[in-house]
Each structure stands twice: as structure tokens, then as C-alpha cells.
Amino acid sequence: MGTRMELLKELSQEGSSKIVLLVMDGLGGLPSENGQTELEKAYTPNMDEIAAQAECGLLEMVDIGITPGSGPGHLGLFGYDPLEFQIGRGILEALGVGAEVKSGEICARGNFATWGPGDLIVDRRAGRISSEKNRMLIDRLKNEIREVEGTAVRFYPGEEHRFVVVLSGTGLSEAVSDADPQKEGLPMKWALASRPGGEKTAGVVNALVKRIRQVLSDETAANGCLLRGFSGAPVIPGLPELYKLSPAAIATYPMYRGLARLVGMEIIDAGRTMEDLFSTLEAHWDAHDFFFVHVKYTDSRGEDGDFNAKRDVIEKVDRLIPRLADLHPDVLVITGDHSTPSQMKGHSWHPVPFLLQSAWGRPDEVLAFGERMVARGVHGRIPAHSLMGLMLAHGLRLAKFGA
């Protein structure tokens, strides 16, 4: 745990203030031919009005020039230096399908695969079966396999051929190589301990793969599986113990709910639409003091490469802002977890605009919410993981440092 986090923990104090962190996923963008980004182009009278009364700036999510994945992006916003707190691909995939992975448990990414005679792996993706078929197969496995060699097993379906397995028991370890030959046409490669201590888990994994092969032996394409990327839950101190918060996450997508759960947030069922997010916030306003509200579709439309659709999502959020403002949060932050310029159809390294409104703000001359406008805000460019301390400060949740 870094010095700043220790300091904030030491200074944090109980309070009744309400803090809202509204994250528009992939918010940051690049100018199109008209010279404006999606956010700059969007008609956002409500966010602009808040920006005019707010402290503004840009967030450097990881470090200059570094493009963050969703894990590092959100960890930064939650106050964790993403270079110190790293989350493996396996655990993130598990979170993405809604799996809960507790301390001591091990998760793995699974593929349904086509096995041939002599344990030859014919198709590592079982012909990319449909997601519906996947759910049927997972239901079968759930019924037939509850435990292997004394270790409990939980299954979670994913998209197409992908699923997630969580192992729960004593003496489990991440130190296991993939049960996957990585290439098609090769015989099955069984899991091995990659370091001392991984032997038991490797045995469980191989027994599980064999058991799944038995259960699915009457299938034609998905008559077996591969398992890889074994990882445990990362050890992250939670926001309640760090900062005496009672935080809640309002997010539609499983991965973001999972990330929020990792840092000790309570997960509230958020419905499916953007309106649902704000209704959920209103309904649970009294029960928590920190709300992480996650809008996914800014990122989705950016990944699609659809400039106008991303702008439309931003405008839609803006029309919902009055409902949020009517709750009179003591601290309101609007930002993103990374940039997803529609021109790049993917995440990028460009810093992310943010605004912070509170009764104790020192508003700058920024009159509209946009990448280049907030660059001239009072905060300039700050590391994303500094934001949590700033929110706590504006919520009067931090004691004075030193006498």
C-alpha cells in the first residue's frame, strides 16, 4: 500500500456527506474533421452548467502514453495506483461473467473445445458454438459436477465457446500451467505445477477436465474443454476499511460490478437502461454515502467507431443529469475510466476529462465540459488515483495533516 493511500486512510473520518462518481466509460476522444471530440460536439447544457461551477482537469489514468484496460482505469478512479494494484486477465474475465471470486479461491478461463481420438485437440473453440448452446452445456455441467477431488467447482457461462470456472477449497494455488496445447492438431497438454505448491491444484484441474470430457462425451463439437489463466482474487484493501465509506456500485455490466466488489462496494441491481441507473441511485440514496455509477455505452459506441452514436450517448446522459443534481450530492464527479476515441475504435492513452462540484470548490474559468476546455482547469493533469482523496476532501472526510 503506497504512502498516499496510507495517508488518506489515516486522515479519513466518518461523515454524512454524499459523494457521487459518475463514470462514462471511454469518455475521452479525439477531434474529428470538424475539430471537435464527441464530448465537445455533444449538446450538454447540464454538464456545462456544472462545469462552470466546478473544478476541472484531466486525469492521467496510468502514466503518460499508457493505454489502460478497464481494470487499471477503474482501479485508478477508486483511488488505487494501477501500477501497484494489478489485476490478472483471468480474474477480470471471471468478473466479466459475474463470477464472485473470494480470497483463497482460484478462477480459470475455459474454452469448450472439440476433442478427437487420442486426446487430440481438433478445435480449440468447438466451432465457436452459440452463447445459447454454451448456457445449455454449463447447465449440464452444473448439474453433474459439484466437486472434484474434494474441491468445490462453480461454472459460469460466457459468450460463444468461453466460460469461467471457480475452484473453492483448501490448499489451492495460482502456480499451475495451462491445461491447453495452445495450438490445434496437438494432443492435450495437461496442467502442471509451475512452482512448488501448485501440485494439488494441477491435479484437481486435470481431474476436472477429464470429468467434463466424460459428461460431454455425447456432444459432437463441444465434447471437452481447455482451462487456462489460473488466478486468485487480488488482495486489495476495501474502501470501507480504507476510508470509512459505505460505497455502492450501480452498473449494468458484470465486469464493472466485479471490479467494484473487489474494492468492497455493495453491488446494487441496476436494471438495463440508463434511466434505470438513475432510478436505482434515487431508490438507494439514503443507504450509502459513496455511489459509483457506471455508463457503459460511451465506450461501446467508441469501440464501434461511431462518432455520432457516442455523442448521442453523452447527450442522453446529460438529459438525465438533472435527476442526479436534484439529489444534491455534496460531491459530484463526472469523468471516464479511459479514452475510447471513435476514430481509434479502441482504448487510448489520452487523458480523461473530469469535473468535480462541491460547496467547497474553487471553480476555474472552464465554461463547458470538454477535453480541451478542462485542460485549462485548475487541476491541469493529475494522476487518476489522486481523485479519490480529492473527493474525500470535498466531502469533508479528511482530517488535517499534522498539527
Next chain:
Amino acid sequence: MGTRMELLKELSQEGSSKIVLLVMDGLGGLPSENGQTELEKAYTPNMDEIAAQAECGLLEMVDIGITPGSGPGHLGLFGYDPLEFQIGRGILEALGVGAEVKSGEICARGNFATWGPGDLIVDRRAGRISSEKNRMLIDRLKNEIREVEGTAVRFYPGEEHRFVVVLSGTGLSEAVSDADPQKEGLPMKWALASRPGGEKTAGVVNALVKRIRQVLSDETAANGCLLRGFSGAPVIPGLPELYKLSPAAIATYPMYRGLARLVGMEIIDAGRTMEDLFSTLEAHWDAHDFFFVHVKYTDSRGEDGDFNAKRDVIEKVDRLIPRLADLHPDVLVITGDHSTPSQMKGHSWHPVPFLLQSAWGRPDEVLAFGERMVARGVHGRIPAHSLMGLMLAHGLRLAKFGA
């Protein structure tokens, strides 16, 4: 190797993008009575046009208030934290006369000196002999002395009384005190091991000084020498292994070629004039993906204290910029390695303006290239050693961090 450098190394990936780093040595300046710096005063329509489409900012070369030498200034631009990677004076002087110092070799700075009876050092600079005389003496030494006590010796002439010696053999060490009494009128002070392990090298050094004294015994002024500043080649991971680049240096002066060689750049013969720099770049455009182009004369005229002459050099570079732009680099950075305000006739601590142009830029409102204009650019002030990661990002040479 610092965390950021490790991170960049881990994320770097091959690509076909072309990156150009154009360094105008000592570019930064201070306003004269008319209120403008050399760069601000210069008529630079081409650089201004690029600045208007670029991301701009200031580089902090080492740290706030710290004046960098040429070594730290360039190491920063090449992506190395100059506080972590330090280069001794001896090795820098060796690079400056074009000496190549390989791992395990030891170089030293030499003075031709006037020795009197009883090994009294009469003149530590041998009356500041001419550089022509120096070259004649070095030729004599090269002919007469190839090795001493089994250690190979190479000589390189410098300016006036200065030269460089490189020792090559087994068991050599930097742990040797200067063979130099430091003051005139004192008897010769012989080299000693400054730490255990330096004994052999001290013996070689003293034998070499005696051998040189013999060879030059018929000289009147330069009848001997002094040797000091023993140092080996610093261990610096090269840009090719760090970032999968194929970098080339186009620089007229030996020291900058030497610095570039230290970080694994290929050195291209650059000719003598500024036009030659750009012709060389054109001629080698297909062979590399990263080009360091070094213009010396901005610094030279700054050191002269000649404001107008420094401004003229900047204007001359500007007139050559269209040739660079015609190559359509994917990433173009124009900057300096430190400030050399002509009012100060030397290096200074003032941060250095930079612009970065790429297809993935988020251009700011900076419309002209100058110290105070770029201070309001999107980057504000960033550490110089962050620039390499930014160039790699804009060249799409970095994978995403985390899932």
C-alpha cells in the same frame, strides 16, 4: 531500470510507424528587451503551422530548477531518467572526441603537460598547445605505444591540450585515482587504487604516463601528460532491446553521436551542414523507424551570447522543415535537450518547449512554437523522460496495459 521503463518495455510492440525526434540543442531561451525569446522572436511559419496541429508542452529535463548537461539532457529525451542513468565526465569527453568505449574498457581524459626536473608539473596544459600540434603528438603516440603491460591503448586527439585514452584488456577497473597533482608547481602525483580491484589499472596508468613521457621527451612544452577521470562505459539498456525500435542518429558532433551509440542507435554519417542533416534523413528514411536528428548550432550561438545568431539558426531550421514534413513521419517531435539562453551564455534550468504531431493527436490551442505559447498546451510541463513513451504511444507501438 525504473518501473515506467519496465512497463514501456513490456508493452512495446513492433510496428511500421516512423518516429522523428528533431533536437535543436539548447533551444529554450529567455526574453530579451523586446520581450521575446530567440524562439518566440524567430520567424518560423513552418513550425508554427505544425504547432497549431500538434500537442504541445514544456519538458522538465531533470527536475525543477536543475540545469542539465548535454548527457542528462539527451538521456532524458531518449527515455532514460537522467537521475537513474548517470554518465561520467570521462566517458562523455571520450564520446566527444569520437572514441568508442566498449563494456570492460576504461577511458580517461588526458592533458598534454609540461614536466620539469624531479617530475615537477610545470604547466598542466603545456601552454595550451594548438589543436594541430595535439594531432601531431597523438599520431606519434599512436605509432609508438600500442600496449602497456599487456593492456591495449588507443589515443584520440581533442582540442588544444586535451586528449582521450582508452584502455582495453582484462581486469581493468574504474577504481583509480587521478594521475594528476591538480595544481602546478607540485611533483607528479601517481595513480593509486581508490578501492580494492583498482591496483592493476593504477599500475597500467602509471606505466603509460611514464611511457608517454619517454616518447615525448624531446618536446619542449608537451613533454609529458596527466590522466584523470577513469571511467568505463555505462551499462544502459538499448532502445532496440527496450522498445523494438531500429533507431538511427543523424548528428554532426561526436558527443551526440556517442550518446546515441550508448543507447543502441545506429550512427549515420551526417555531413557538416544543416542541409546535410535533412539530406541524410531522406537518404536513410527506409532503413530505420526512429530518427534522432541533432542540430548543434542553436546551443553554440546561445553559448556565444548572440541572441540574433541563435534566432537565425532557428529560422534556418524552420526553412528546412518542409523537407522533413514531406517524408510524412507518423510521429514528429521538435524540441531541445536543455535551454541555452543567449543572455546567460550557457545551459540553464528553464524547461524546454516541445511539440508532438501525429494522426492521433489531441491538438490544443497553441498556434505558434514558443516557450510561453506551449506552456498552455495540453501537456503542460512533463518530465523529459516521459516523452519516449508518448512518442511510442502515438506511433501505436504500445499495447494496452491490463485487461
